[in-house]
């Protein structure tokens with residue numbers, strides 16, 4: 001399992017930390033980070049800048065593309081009842097007028113809704129949608145590191161026109177998120193499985209490291225080497241596939257020529 | 271199954287949009303300003319999205335009728351294509367749409383009347399001449415017919431334009447829309463085939479060869495003109511046997527005398543599209559095969575490509591007259 005959870009406040013994070021049994025890492029980190037078995041959670045603080053910074057920080061810790069990302073939090077809503085949870089299929093940034101549409105590829109039967117990211121606490125709830133302060137910045141940042149299908153938001157209604165935001169406190173947030181843990185668990189599992197599919201699709205050929213450490217390849221040659229080794233693995237699957245015999249090669253160019261010959265020998269000419 | 275439908279806000283009340291919404295009452299409706307907001311963002315993965323594509327209902331404001339690439343045609347002098355849809359229900363590993371678009375969502379342009387107006391204008395630029403219009407360039411013409419109702423609208427329109435020739439290109443068996451209308455002299459329904467083994471390995475969700483042949487037979491009996499498209503021809507160790515068997519199966523089912531055209535072309539892709547496809551499917555054997563890149567195109571190594579096409583051409587000559595056969599050498 002591999003997923004990054006971005007949460008604005010500690011009371012929202014606590015049910016997740018407890019459910020996934022996450023442990024605090026590196027107490028000197030500028031932001032609280034918790035982790036276990038591929039699940040990492042960062043507490044960003046409130047607002048767009050905080051969400052973008054936390055997302056970027058978490059990526060910088062891992063440097064891994066196509067990881068799954070999930071922003072979890074309570075939010076206002078124009079009409080849904082308190083406690084309802086939804087994935088988000090449209091994020092509008094109030095200030096810029098920009099829209100994002102996180103592709104909904106998870107087959108979970110979890111309903112989805114639109115969200116408006118605002119810069120001040122929303123009290124009018126003009127539209128029948130969620131209102132939060134982080135999702136747009138989080139999504140735009142995370143999409144620099146992962147494909148949109150892997151970057152999702154799950155929001156839980158904490159306030160609406162008949163239950164104003166002023167009544168929301170740490171306890172409410174903790175309780176509301178805790179009550180959605182079953183859905184959240186399913187989203188986390190499905191999203192990280194999707195990310196595993198994307199990451200697995202780019203598994204490196206087994207002989208790559210050995211070649212790179214023995215001969216000196218230019219960047220273009222490294223790409224050629226990667227693909228030739230990959231083609232050999234595909235065309236001659238295990239157990240027939242043995243490490244290519246390149247011991248006699250004096251240079252990277254000779255390695256590529258030998259691999260090319262080896263690949264071409266695999267085709268039965270008509 | 272369509273779970274999410276994105277609709278351009280200006281099309282909320284469009285009759286085709288209303289009808290499609292009624293068909294998918296449990297789908298979540300998401301409004302957007304322009305379809306490109308959903309379809310074009312960079313951070314999308316065609317392969318991940320293909321597991322659950324959404325439907326986008328949009329308006330095509332311009333560029334509705336385009337000149338077809340050189341070599342796309344099946345006789346005649348003037349060739350155009352128009353795309354009422356982008357993307358496809360099926361999932362063929364070699365499909366160039368994966369290289370062309372970042373999103374696997376189906377885009378349906380619902381302003382059919384505008385398409386038809388442009389088709390008439392294009393036709394009027396070639397007075398008294400036959401002009402071909404191809405509908406299956408950026409999609410499968412018929413696969414989403416129950417939703418698009420393409421035939422219901424376009425066929426009666428083409429019926430009044432004898433010089434406008436329409437090719438529907440498909441791998442589907444969705445022929446009900448055609449069968450409920452009288453056959454038309456200016457419409458060719460072209461079915462694409464690879465051998466069953468190849469199809470099972472590479473053309474995911476595509477009906478079997480026999481099912482497609484059964485659909486063709488129904489159309490042929492109803493008087494529709496049919497085309498056969500052996501494109502792309504795919505290499506395997508025993509491609510000769512595979513194609514021999516395919517041709518035998520096809521021509522045992524169909525009446526050759528009633529065929530409109532047969533075309534054949536080897537697997538080929540623009541280099542950039544090929545790179546994208548390899549990135550999406552790095553372990554796909556087709557892309558690890560005996561291919562070469564030349565002039566910005568990736569195709570089978572010269573001798574192999576020629577050998578395959580020559581073999582298939584000779585085999586086809588056993589069943590069809592030369593005049594029916596057209597080589598396909600256009601670049602997608």
Ligand code: SF4
Nearest residue numbers: 358360361362365409
């Ligand atoms: S049927 Fe045609 S358009 Fe559809 S996926 Fe296959 S090649 Fe692409």
